[in-house]
Amino acid sequence: MSNSKNTGRIKHLKQQFAFGIFRLFSLMVVAILFFILAFIIVRGAKVISWNFLTGMPEEGMTKGGIFPAIVGTFLLVIGSLLFTFPVGVLSAIYTNEYMKDSWYKRFIKLMTNNLAGIPSIVFGLFGMSLFVNTLGFGDSIIAGSLTLGLLTLPVVIRTTEEALKSIDNSFREGSYALGATKLQTIRKVVLPMAFPNIITGLILSVGRVSGETAPILFTVAAYFLPKLPHSIFDQVMALPYHLYVISTSGTNVEESRPMAYGTALVLIAIVLLVNILANALRRYFSKKVKMN
Amino acid sequence: MRNSIKRFVEKISESILFLSSTVTTLSVLLIVIFLFKEGLGIFNKDPIEEGQMVVINKNNPIRKVVSADIKNIFDQNITNWKQVGGKDDSIILFRMDDIGNYFTEEQLGDTFQFVPQCLAKLVDSIPGIIAYIPSKYFNKDFPARELPMEKITVGSFIKGKEWFPTAQPAAQLGVYPLLIGTLIVSLGAILIALPLGLATAIFMAEIASERLRKILKPLVELLAGIPSVVYGFFGLVVIVPFIQQVFHLPVGETAFAGSVVLGIMALPTIITISEDALRTTPRAMKEASLALGANKWQTIHRVIVPYASSGITAAAILGIGRAIGETMAVLMVTGNAAVIPHTWLEPVRTIPATIAAELGEAPHGGLHFKALFALACILFIITMAINLFVAYISSKNKMSKR
Amino acid sequence: MIHLEEELNVLKQETMNMWQLVIQQLQKTEEALINFDKDLASEVIANERRVNAMELKIDNDCENAFALLNPVAVDLRFVLAILKINNNLERTGDIAEGIAKFISQAKNPFETQLLEITRVREMYMHSIEMLKDILIAFDTENTKLARTLFRRDEMIDEINRNANSILVDYISKYPESTEQALNILSAIRKLERVGDQAKNIAEEIIFYVEAKVLKHTKKGLLEG
C-alpha cells in the first residue's frame, strides 16, 4: 500500500520536473522573442522620425533617412506579388481542382516543395543569371521582383492549396449536381469560400518578401542610391539590404549604427503589421463563419 | 450555342491554369540548368585564370603538380623541386611583374614588343624557373614546357582543404572548409534549437491551456516572420560582443555565434512542425493511456512523442535544412574565415555566406564566378536531398498511420 | 396529415366497413329467424365470403403496416387492436353464418311463442346494440362508452342462463318441437358468444386508447 503510494508520488514528481522544464524552455523562447523585439524597438525608436522615414541618406549613410529603401522594398513587394499571386493561385487551382491523382500531380507537388526548400541565396544566383544576365534586365526592379516572386511562389501555392483543400467536397458536388460547370463551381463556390485564407497567405508572403536579402543582393539592390527609380529597369535600395550594408560594410559602421537600428525597427514593424493584419483577418473570417 | 461558348471558355481557362501549374516545375528546371551549366564549368579545367599559364624549363623533368603545391610554390613554402618529386634544384619564381628585374626597358622595347623574346630567353636559361605568364606568349617555338597541372575534379573540389579562389596563379577551390563550416554551424544551431523547440512544442500541444496556446502561437509565427537580416543584425550587436566577452576571445564572430542566431531562427520551424505532429496523436490513444492510470507526463513521453516521432524528425531535418541554406544572418556573425575550424569558438565561413560575400567581386564568367555557382550546386543538392528525405518520411508515415 | 396517419385511417375505415357488414349479417339472421326467410338466410351465408375476404385484406394491411410504417406507441397498439378486432369480427361473422345455416335447414317456421319465451329477440337487440355502440366507441375512441358494454353483456348472460330451464320446460310440454327448441338454444348460445366478442373488442379499444390491459381481470371492468 505504502509502496504504491510512493510510486504515485515519484510519478507525480517526475511529471512536475518534466513540466517545469517545458515551461522554462517555452518561457525562454518567448523571452528571446521579446528581447529581440524590445532591443530593436527601444534602440530604433530613438531614431525614428519623420525625416528618417521620408529623407534621403546623407553623409555616407550615417545621417538622413531611408526613404529610398522604403520605396524600393515597397516596389519589390508589389512587383513580386504581381507575378506570384496570379501564377500561384492559378497553379494551386489547377493542381487541386483539375488534376487527378497521378504521378504528374505528385511530381508537381514535389517540385513545389523543392522550390520551397531551395535556399534564398540560390534564388539570388539564379535570378542573376536568368533575369539580370541572360534576359538582359540588368540589376533592376523587375529582375529583383521576379526573383523574389519565384521565392514566394511555393508559399502562395501552398497556402492557396490548403485553403482550397479545407473546403469540403460536398460544396463542389452540390454545385455540380445543380448543373454548374467546373469553372462556375470554382468561381462561384470554391474561390469565395477559400478567399479569406488565400488573402491571409498573400499577406504573410508580403512579410516574407519585404525581409529577404539574399535574392536581391545580385539582382536589384543598390548600395547607395539616394534617388527614386524612374522605371522598372532601375536599381533601387531595399530595407533589408540597407540594414546589411550599414551594419557591416558601410563607410563608417559605428557611426551608422543608429540608422541600422532604425532600419531594423522599420523591418520589424512591417513584419508585426503583416502578422497582426493576417491574424485579425483570420479571426474576422472565422468569427463570421461561426456566426453563420 | 450558349453551351458551346461555355465549353470554349472552360477549355481556355483550363489551359491557362495548366500553364500556371507548370511554372514551379519550369523554375526548378531552369534553376538546375542555370546552376549546373555554370557550376559544372569548373570541372576538368586547369585551376588557372583563362589566358594565363604556368611554364617551366624544357629540361625540368617534373610531370605534374597539384594546384595546392603550385600555391605553396608561389607562396615560397616550397622552394626545391625535390619537394614535389623533381630534381634537387631550387625553385626560381617568375611573375610578369618580375620582368623588370631581369631586363631593362630598352631590352623590352618601347611598346614591349620584345617581351616574348625576353621571356623565351629567360625561361630557357634558368633550369629551376617556374613562370606565370599570359598564354598568348606561349607558341610553338617557345622554348619552355607548360607545367601540366592537375585539373579540377569533383573529388578535389569537395576534398580540397583550402578555399582561396583568388589565389595567383592557381585558384584554390577546396570546399571542405566551407562544408565543415556550414555543417558545424547548422549542427550547433539544431543542438540549441531542438531541445528548446521540442519542449515548447510539447508545452503548447499538451500542457498549456487553450488560452495560453492562442497567445504563444502568434508569437512563434512572429519569430518566423522576422527577416534574417534583422536576426543577423541582432546577432552582430548583441550576441557577438557577448560571446567575445564571456569566452575572452579576440573576436566574437564565431561558429558559435552563427549557431545561436541560426538556432533562434530555426525555432519556429521546429516548434510549428513538431506541434502539428504532436497534435495528430488521436485523442482516443491519449485517453486510453490516461485511462490505464498513466499520468500526463507518462502519456506524453510514452505515447504522444513516439507517435509523433517521425513528424519531429522531419521538423529537425527541415530545421537543419533551413540552417544550411541561411545566408545573411550567418554572413553577418560568423567572421567568414575560410579555414577548417577546430573549435566552436573560431570564425568559420559557410557555403551560402561565401556565395553572398564573393559573388559581387568575382568577374563574370571567370573561374571564381563559376566556382561560386558550383557551391550553389552543392547547396542545391544538399537541400534537395533533405527535402526528398522529409517527403519520404512523411509519405511513409502517412501510409503506416492509415 | 402525415403519411402514417393516412395509412392508418385507411385501415380504420376498412375495419369499420367490415364491422358494418357483420352487424348487417346479424340483423339479417334475426329477420330471417323471425320471418323464416330462407332466401335472406342464404344471402347471409353467401355474404360470409365477403366478410372473410375483408378479414384477409385487413390482416394483410396490418402486416404491411408493421413492415412498412414502423408504428410505435399508440399507432402500434392501434394496429395490434385492429388485428384482434378483425379476428373478433370474423368470428361474429361466422356466428351469423351459423345461425343462417340452421335457418336454411329448418323445415318449419319457428314458433312465435318459443321465440317469445326464450327472449331471443331481446338477445339480438342487446348484441346488435353492443356491436353498434362499440363501433361508435371505436370510431370516437370513447372508452367510457366501451366500458358500458360489460353491463350489457351481463344481461345477455342472464338470458342465456335462463334459456336452459325455459327450454327444458318447453320440450317437456311440446316434445314434437324438440328440434326447433335445440336450434333456438344453439342460436342463443351463439348470440351469447357475440356478446363475448363485443366485450373482447371493447377490451382492445381500451387497450389501444388507454394502454390498459383488461384481459383476465375482473377488477376495473366497470371502472370509469
Place this chain on the structure above:
Amino acid sequence: MSLIIETKDVNLYYGDFHALKGISMEMQPNTVTAFIGPSGCGKSTYLRLFNRMNDLIDAVKITGTINIDGKNVYEKGVDIVELRRKVGMVFQKPNPFPKTIFENIAYGLRVNGVGDKHFIEDRVERSLKQAALWEEVKDKLKKSAFELSGGQQQRLCIARALAIEPTILLMDEPASALDPISTSKIEELIHELKKNYTILIVTHNMQQAARVSDATAFFYLGNLVEFGTTKDIFTHPNDIKTQNYITGRFG
C-alpha cells in the same frame, strides 16, 4: 413529365476493384425507389451513376447502359451539365453554399443562364414551398443559409435541387445526418414530391426505405441481390440474404 429509368448490365470499376457487378433494373415514373444494403455495397455508387457524379472520381471505368427516357447518359456527346440539370441530387450532409438562403436557390438558375430577376424570385418561392420550407424562411431570405437548422438546411438543399426543375431526384442518405424530427419531415416531403418527381434514394436505414419507397433494391458486395416492391421485400423477401439483412441477422 417523368421518365422511365433503366440500367442494363452496368459494371463499375474503381481501378481494379469491381464495385458494381452487372446491375440491371428499371424504375417507374413517380415512384420512390430505395437502395439498401450494408456499407460499401455499391448503393451510393450506383445512385451517382444517374447524374454522372462518379465522373469526378479518378480511375473509374463504367460499362453497360444507363437509360433515362431511352437515352444512354453515358453515350459520347452527352452534355453532362444538361444531364445534371435534369437529374437533381440531394446529398448526405446538408451542403448549402455560404450564401444567403435566396442565393442558394438562385444559384442553380444562375449557373444555367437565367438572369430574369422576377423569374428567379418566383422560382425561389415556389421551390421553397415545394420543399415545405417557405413558411419557416420567408422572412429571412437574405440571411445566410448557415443560420438554418440541419433539417432546414437539408430541405433548403432539396429546394435548391427543385429550383432547376429536374425530373428525377437522387437522394444520397438525405436524412442520415439529421435528428428524428427533421428526418420525418424529409420523409413526408418525399411522399409529397413523389407526385411530381421520380425519386431514387439511398438509405442505410431499412425502416426509412420501408416507410418512403414503393420499390426497394437490396445491394450486397456490388451485386443487386433483390429488387421488388417494398411491400414484398419487407414482408416476404425471396432471397435469404435479403431476409438476413432486413432482419438484422447479417454476417
